[in-house]
Amino acid sequence: MKTSGGSAAAKRRAGESTADAVEDGQVVGLGTGSTAAHAIRAIGDAVADGLDVRGVPTSFQSRQLAIEAEIPLVELDEVDGVDLAIDGADQVAGGQLIKGGGAAHAREKIVDAAADRLLVVVDPGKLADRLDRSVPVEVLPAARPVVEDRLATLGGEPTLRSAERKDGPVVTDNGNVVLDCEFGAIDAPADLAAELSSVPGVVEHGLFVNLADEIHVGREDGVDVRTP
Numbered sequence: 043m044k045t046s047g048g049s050a051a052a053k054r055r056a057g058e059s060t061a062d063a064v065e066d067g068q069v070v071g072l073g074t075g076s077t078a079a080h081a082i083r084a085i086g087d088a089v090a091d092g093l094d095v096r097g098v099p100t101s102f103q104s105r106q107l108a109i110e111a112e113i114p115l116v117e118l119d120e121v122d123g124v125d126l127a128i129d130g131a132d133q134v135a136g137g138q139l140i141k142g143g144g145a146a147h148a149r150e151k152i153v154d155a156a157a158d159r160l161l162v163v164v165d166p167g168k169l170a171d172r173l174d175r176s177v178p179v180e181v182l183p184a185a186r187p188v189v190e191d192r193l194a195t196l197g198g199e200p201t202l203r204s205a206e207r208k209d210g211p212v213v214t215d216n217g218n219v220v221l222d223c224e225f226g227a228i229d230a231p232a233d234l235a236a237e238l239s240s241v242p243g244v245v246e247h248g249l250f251v252n253l254a255d256e257i258h259v260g261r262e263d264g265v266d267v268r269t270p
């Protein structure tokens with residue numbers, strides 16, 4: 043599993059705090075990453091104690107964790123809706139997020155946006171006044187050169203993501219590649235999100251604008267819950 047620094051205790055507290063919000067009978071979106079993994083394991087513990095929920099995985103990783111935790115799984119096209127999604131983030135500014143550190147942001151955005159409520163789980167190191175991390179952009183492989191040109195005209199500096207222990211690029215669960223695109227400080231996330239979405243060949247980008255309902259910030263000694 044990808045790890046991204048931050049205190050393990052803070053991540054665990056954040057994940058476990060959101061698992062407490064899950065209610066009997068709900069359909070729950072299961073996010074990706076090391077912090078969301080704590081929520082998945084905690085939901086699994088609650089299922090073992092009798093909680094009746096169904097999980098919608100957002101990635102190969104979250105599906106595997108949910109299987110290990112014995113959470114009953116469904117796909118999005120098998121349910122009428124998603125009551126609650128719990129997901130991590132790479133950076134949080136107010137209610138705006140950058141996601142995709144695990145290259146799972148396309149499915150994450152589909153499930154998170156479908157949910158009635160999105161609870162975001164992070165450690166304090168993810169908080170910022172303004173978004174300024176690189177934005178992951180999932181791209182159809184054949185479109186990479188034209189998308190790179192388009193991102194440059196939008197003021198970005200794209201870099202093809204490569205894996206530490208693989209020759210060649212990271213390939214997403216959807217068979218695509220990821221361009222990590224530096225834009226510097228992002229003053230207008232909604233405008234940039236709309237521009238990125240309009241580029242042919244872009245499958246999905248990691249700007250999650252106005253989707254979060256609560257930010258659960260784990261700390262060594264507790265959890266702060268912020269409402270954007």
Ligand SMILES: O=C(CO)[C@H](O)[C@H](O)COP(=O)(O)O
Pocket residue numbers: 044045046073074075076077078129130131132140141142143144145146147150
């Ligand atoms: O967006 C994601 C995966 O695509 C993750 O939620 C994000 O990278 C945070 O991961 P972690 O909790 O391990 O720091």
